[in-house]
Amino acid sequence: MxxxxxxxxxxxxxxxxxxxxxxxxxxxxxxxxxxxxxxxxxxxxxxxxxxxxxxxxxxxxxxxxxxRISDATKKRVRKAMEELGYHPNVNARNLAIRSTQAIGVIMPSSAETSLQNPFFPEVLRGIGSMALETGYSLYVSTGGDDTQSFEEVKRMVYGNRVDGIILLYSRRNDPIMNFLVKEKFPFVLVGKPYKRESQITYVDNDNIQASKKVTEHLIELGHRRIAYLGGTTDLVVTTDRLDGYKQALLAAEIPINEKFIIHDEFLRSSGRKAVEKLFSFSEPPTAILVADDMMSLGVINMLEELGIECPEDVSITSFNNLYLSEITRPSLTTVDINIYSLGIQSAKSLIERLKSKDEPVKRVIVPFEIKYRNSTRALTE
Amino acid sequence: MxxxxxxxxxxxxxxxxxxxxxxxxxxxxxxxxxxxxxxxxxxxxxxxxxxxxxxxxxxxxxxxxxxRISDATKKRVRKAMEELGYHPNVNARNLAIRSTQAIGVIMPSSAETSLQNPFFPEVLRGIGSMALETGYSLYVSTGGDDTQSFEEVKRMVYGNRVDGIILLYSRRNDPIMNFLVKEKFPFVLVGKPYKRESQITYVDNDNIQASKKVTEHLIELGHRRIAYLGGTTDLVVTTDRLDGYKQALLAAEIPINEKFIIHDEFLRSSGRKAVEKLFSFSEPPTAILVADDMMSLGVINMLEELGIECPEDVSITSFNNLYLSEITRPSLTTVDINIYSLGIQSAKSLIERLKSKDEPVKRVIVPFEIKYRNSTRALTE
DNA sequence: GTTATTTGGTAAATCGGTTGCACAAAAAGG
DNA sequence: CCTTTTTGTGCAACCGATTTACCAAATAAC
The missing domain is CATH 1.20.5 (Single alpha-helices involved in coiled-coils or other helix-helix interfaces)
Incomplete structure (x- = not known):
């Protein structure tokens, strides 16, 4: 019809x-x-x-x-502002003063995977709370691949979108960091720079020391076949923790077995793969030092599937002390790196730098603390 | 020396x-x-x-x-831009066109606690990925208390910092939402509006249905003493899930026991408190419907402390399907609400709205799926 | 009672873009 | 060959703040 x-x-x-x-x-x-x-x-x-x-x-x-304005006039103007419901336009303001009151936060490329790791929300939380306190806004990069990530940073920098940047990771030859350095754009790094350490403001734990301490703990428990399971090798945090591990072994005169050193991404799935490999050896490790709680999660899952008991058959120590490290079965002995504080400190350092151009380059070391839980036990065999 | x-x-x-x-x-x-x-x-x-x-x-x-510009000129100009390394200044541009290419994301006040819940990072991930694709930037509110949160929103809106806003929660009489409505500022809601449903674009699951289905599952398993453990009552998601629960009980002609309905925050600790209460009754529940995985975590922990076995003594169903719901022991039977998709869809809707002013008000319902795992079992006693 | 200083405030330029309108030159139409 | 239309650019006026330089009135100094 x-x-x-x-x-x-x-x-x-x-x-x-x-x-x-x-x-x-x-x-x-x-x-x-x-x-x-x-x-x-x-x-x-x-x-x-x-x-x-x-x-x-x-x-x-x-x-x-x-x-220079008299109190009388101020009062009058304020009243007018109030009555009209005036709020300054940030864009205009920013244009005029060439500043935004915003800081950019860059996750490792592919937030896809990184936001999966509670580390990032947690450090974001720290940054956010500092930003809030100081009246800054937060601009977060949302990852994608390396190229997109870089584009976003360029947009932030060239477009004057943010006054400064916090890089949430440190890896060697990171093009983004190199770019920021080249552009002399204010930024702080969460993690230790791969090089130019004295020229870059950064906030980090003493990962080498932490790793050493936790390895020593395993050694004290009688372990000698200790494996190390870390993230991709271009991440400085990975190599630092590896260094600590090696130092402890050396100090205890335990030979380093390269087969016991495995690198992969900080994902749950990587942990699983690694376990399969480690336990295919005729003499598998009796302890594993895992560089990230998320990875440990994968490890634990896989161990269970393989029918290997933790801590009875193998001890595990981990890093980060995410809330989930308490709820795993067994709960994880892990290094509390104080993620929240990393966030706070990085934001604080950046903002200080932003407020005064000649703020010196700084290094802030956030203390760590080993949380002893149930994933490790003394070797008695 | x-x-x-x-x-x-x-x-x-x-x-x-x-x-x-x-x-x-x-x-x-x-x-x-x-x-x-x-x-x-x-x-x-x-x-x-x-x-x-x-x-x-x-x-x-x-x-x-x-x-209107000839190709020849375009080429020439582009070359010049290239050679000079030109990048437009966003502030100037925004000022002129009265727009930023940014969207604001508002977490429930006190990101303090909310970023603790992986729900938010996950939805953020969805939003971020959509934003990336469409060239938008992300501005995230970092919470603080209600007042601060409101201030941030005002800054975003009045200051022209963002073109639109995504509200990551829905509660009754939320001053922020009221404000956005009053200001006619473009926004979309993740969750169902408490009222004015037809005037607000929102993205949600059918929580009532989901809750009903999962309750029915428990009933089918033979449970009749089923408790409901939800978030604060002013959250719409809490009441929706409660409604579904009640509907299922009514349909099965099981009387509703108000003592079995407990509300608290979506925190791990709340779960623990609730368990203590529920199991102080002479006839404790044989199943608990928990409205959030994080809460379930607390429940499980507490049960273990109390020496109550799950699922042997009590069955648990949960919501959200956070990755951690797989790793708990027992793994959780939970409703996968497709958080990532909630993020994608909300960003998409907002951006559509931003691109054309007369885009109609929309409602997007993201499908859910129940993941059956090991925290439930048939009642045989 | 002049002149030198403050004090309180204004006009106008600036930040770095966008855009409506005017206006030549080139192409099309008669 | 002279209009009319189209095509390609430039001029100048915004956008909404900040800030420099300048000025008038009030006060102080001599």
Missing amino acids: IAQKYCTRSLFKWLSDDIVFISGLIKERNRLQAKEDERVMAVTIKDVAKKANVAPSTVSRVISDNP | IAQKYCTRSLFKWLSDDIVFISGLIKERNRLQAKEDERVMAVTIKDVAKKANVAPSTVSRVISDNP
């Missing part, structure tokens, strides 16, 4: 209909536009100025509480 | 040392300042214009790939 109705219409009718329709649309849009404009066309500094009978510049000075 | 060295120095020596140090610092600062300015004084559209022998407006048109 409807079809028929349309079919009987002349072309002319169609056209005129269209015209009506279009004009209707335009009208509707204008109406919306008007309402929208009402919102968008917010009150400006000029409106306030007019209302308070002063110049815009005076209003600006009132905003920044400039002492 | 070192101490002595310092002590033997005269005051004068100290002072002069300091002076040298300071002047050195200043010199260093000037050098940095110069370089810094070099960076900040980035190439502008005018520089490009000059170099390409065109007007700034032309350059601007080249950037937006305006068809």
Whole structure:
């Protein structure tokens, strides 16, 4: 029926209909536009100025509480602002003062996988809380692949989107970090720089020491066949923890077995693969030093599948003390690296740097603490 | 030895040392300042214009790939941009076009606790991936208390920091949502609005149905004393899930025992408290419907402490299917609400809305799926 | 009672873009 | 060959703040 109705219409009718329709649309849009404009066309500094009978510049000075303005005028202007519901436009402000009050947070490329690791939310939480306190906003890069990540950083830097950047990872020859250094863009690193250590402000744990201590613990428990399971080798944190591990072995005069050193991504799945490999050896390790709690999770899962008991057959120590390290069965002996504090400190350092250009380069070492739980036991065999 | 060295120095020596140090610092600062300015004084559209022998407006048109510019000119201008390493200043651009290419993400106040729940990182991941694809940036609110949260939203809205907002929670009479509605600011809600449902674009699961289904599952397993453990009552998700639970009980003609309905925050600790209470009854529940995986975690922990076996003594079903619901012992039977997809869809809806003002109000229902695992079992006693 | 200083405030330039309008030159039409 | 139209650019006015330089009135100094 409807079809028929349309079919009987002349072309002319169609056209005129269209015209009506279009004009209707335009009208509707204008109406919306008007309402929208009402919102968008917010009150400006000029409106306030007019209302308070002063110049815009005076209003600006009132905003920044400039002492050159008399209290009487200030009061008057503030009242006008209040009445008009004035809020300064950040874009205009940023343009004029060439600053945003925002800091960028860069996750390792592919937030896809990284946001999976509670490390990042936790450090974000620390950064966020500091940002909140100091009135900064947070811009987070959302990863993608390396190229996209880089593009995002460029957008942040070149586009003046942020005043400074926090890099949530440190790896060797990271193009993003090199870029930031080259551009002399203020940034701080969470983790230890691969090189140019003295020129980069960074916040880190003493991972070498932590790893050494925890390895020593295993050694004290009588373990000698200790495996190391770390993230990709280009991450500095991985190599640092490996170093600590080696130092402890050396000090205890235990030969280093390269087969016992495995690298993969900080994912749950990597842990699983590694376990399969380690226990295919005729003399498998009696203890594993895992460089990340998420990975340990995979390890534990896989051990269970393989029918290997932890800690009876193999001891595990881990890193990060994510909340999940308490809830695994067995709960994990892990190094609490104080992630939240890493976030706080990095934000703090960055903001200090932003506030005064000649803030010196800093290194902040956040203390760690080993949490002894149930995934390790003394070797008695 | 070192101490002595310092002590033997005269005051004068100290002072002069300091002076040298300071002047050195200043010199260093000037050098940095110069370089810094070099960076900040980035190439502008005018520089490009000059170099390409065109007007700034032309350059601007080249950037937006305006068809009115000839290809020849475009090529020339692009070359100039390339050579000068030109990148447009976002602030200026935003000021002119009255838009940022950014969307704000609001967590429930106190990200403190919310970032603890992997739900948020996961939904953030979805949003981020969509944002990346469409060239939007992400602004995340970092919580604090209610007031601070509100302030941040105001800053985003009034300050023109973002084009639109995604609210990651829905609760009744949320001042922030009311504010956004009042201001006619584009936003989408993750969750179901408490009221004005037809006027708000939102993305949600059918929580009532999901809850009903999972309750029915428990009933089918023979359970009749089923407890419900949900978040604070002002969260719509809590009440929806409670509704589904009640509907299922009613349909099965099981009387509703108000003592078996407990509300608290979506925290691990809340789960623990609730368990204590539930098992202080003379007739404790044989099954618990928990509205959040994190909470379930607390429940499981507490059960273990109390020596109550799951699923032997009590069955548990949960919501969200966080990765941790697989690794708990027992693994959790839980409703997979497809968090990532919630993120994707909410970002998509918002961006559509931003691209065309008269995009209609939408409701997107993300499907759920029950994951049957080991925390439930048939009641045989 | 002049002149020198403060004090309080304004006008206008600037930040780095976008965009409506005017206006030549080139192409099309008559 | 002279209009008319199209095509390609430039001019100038914004966007909404900050900030420099300058000025008038009030106060202080001589």
